[in-house]
Amino acid sequence: MRFSRNATGTLFVGGAMALTLAALAYPSMLGVSTVSSSPSRVIAQTQWGPLTEGDRDFVVKVRAAGLWEYPVGQIGLQKGTTKGVIEASKHLVDGHAALDTTCRKIAPMLNITLPNIASPQQEGFVTTLKSDSGKKFDSDFANILRMTHGSIFNTVAKIRSTTKNSLVRALADQANDTVLDHITVMEKTGLVDFDQTIFQQTTPPKLPASDQTPPPPPAGQPQVVLTPPPNATSKPVDIDGIAGGNGGGGASPGPSPSPTVG
Template sequence: MGGALTLTLAALAYPSMIGVSTVTTAQDRVIENTQWGPLTEADRDFVVKVRAAGLWEYPVGQIGLQKGGTQAVKVASQHLVDGHAGLDDTCRKIAPLLNITLPNLASPQQQGFVTQLQSESGKQFDSDFANILRMTHGSIFNTVAKIRSTTKNSLVRQLADQANVTVLDHITVMEKTGLVNFDQTLFNQTTPPKLPAVDLTPPPPAAGQPQVVLTPPANSTETPQQIPGASPTIG
C-alpha cells in the first residue's frame, strides 16, 4: 500500500505507555505552557489519538478502494483516505510545536482491525468494514467534543475543529453504506472489550526512525490547515 501505514478509544498518556483503557486521574494537568496556551495531558493524548486513528484507518481506506463490493463502500473508503491524510498533516505540523511525540504504528488492537479486514472479502468485508469503522468513529466523536469544549490550547482547538468535521463525515458515509447494524455496533461502542493496556496503546517510535507520512491522494478534497509557526510537512 502506498504512503503509509490504528483509533484509540479512551484516554492515554503517551509516550508513558499508560493504556488507553485506563483514564488517568490528571488529565487536566498542565504539562507544558506554550505560546498557543497551556497543554494538558488530555490535549496531548488527543493529538496522539488522532494520529493513531489515521495510522489504521488510512490503510483500511486503501484496502476498501480495492476490495469494496459496492459504490457506497468505495466512497466511504475514499473519505477515509482523504480525511486522515488531512488530519495527519495537521498532527505532524503541531506536534513539534507542542513537544508531542507521535507514534509510527497503531496499537496492537488497531493493527488487528487492519489484519482482519485484509483477510476478508466480499460481503463479509463490506459488513465488517462499515461496522468496525462506525463503532470506532462513534467512540472518538465524544472525545473530540470534550476536547473542543475544554482545551485552552489554540492548536489543539484547531485540530479538534478539523477532527469534528472529519469524524462526523466518516460516521455519515459508513451509515450511507446501509450495512451498519446499529444495535450491535452501539453495544460494541459503549461496552468495549477489556483488553490489556499494551494492546490498546501505540508503541513509541524507534530512535532515528523516519516519521510515517499518510500521503494525500492526487485527487484529495482536503485543504491543508495553515498553522502559524509550523514548518512545511513532507508528503
C-alpha cells in the first residue's frame, strides 16, 4: 500500500504528522499571557519540579493523541478484517485509556487545561478511516498509525531525557512504553509500507496552526473520559505515589461519557 500523493491525501497524512511533531499553539488560546517559542522556557515552578513550555505541550499532545486514536481503535474493532488489525485496535483503546487517566490526573496539578476534542487534522483521520472499508481500511489504519506513532517516538524520548518535572517524566515513561507497543503491533499487521511511511514521517508539509490545534473546551463542559476496556492490561501511572500523596483531584472520571464511534 502507498499513501495517496494527491493534494487531499497529502494533507491528511502529512497534516496529522505535523500535529504530532510541532509544538501545539493550543495553550496560548487558554489565557496563557506570555508564550515564547522556546520549549525550554520555564512557565511555572511546581513542587514536582519546574514546568517548561515543552513539558506543558507534551501533556496536551498526549491527551490530544488519545482523543483521536482511541476512537480509531474502536473503529478498528468494528471494521478490521485481519487478526493483526483487530489486535492493534485493542492495543490502541487499552493504551490510550491508561495514558488519558494519567494526563487527567497530572493536568490540574500542573495547571494545564486539556482539550476535549482532537484537532481538525486529527479528526480528519477519524473521518477518513470511518469512510474506509475492507482491505483499504486495514492498510490505511496500519500505515497512518505507524507513521504517527513513529513521529511522536522521538518527541517522547526528548521530553523524557530533558524534563526536570517528575510528573511529566512519569507520563513520558508511560508514553514511551505505549508508543513503542503501538508501533510494534502496527508492524505486526504485515501491512506497513516502510518506504512511504518514513517518507511521510520525515517530510511533513507546513500547515496553519489552526488546523493543528484542538479547540479549547467551553466553560463548564464536562471532561471527556477515555474509558478503559473491561479487560484492560495497561495501567495509568501511580501519580499519588510519585506526588507523595499530594496528587488529589483530577483523575476521577466525572459525568461525561467515553467517546463513541458513530
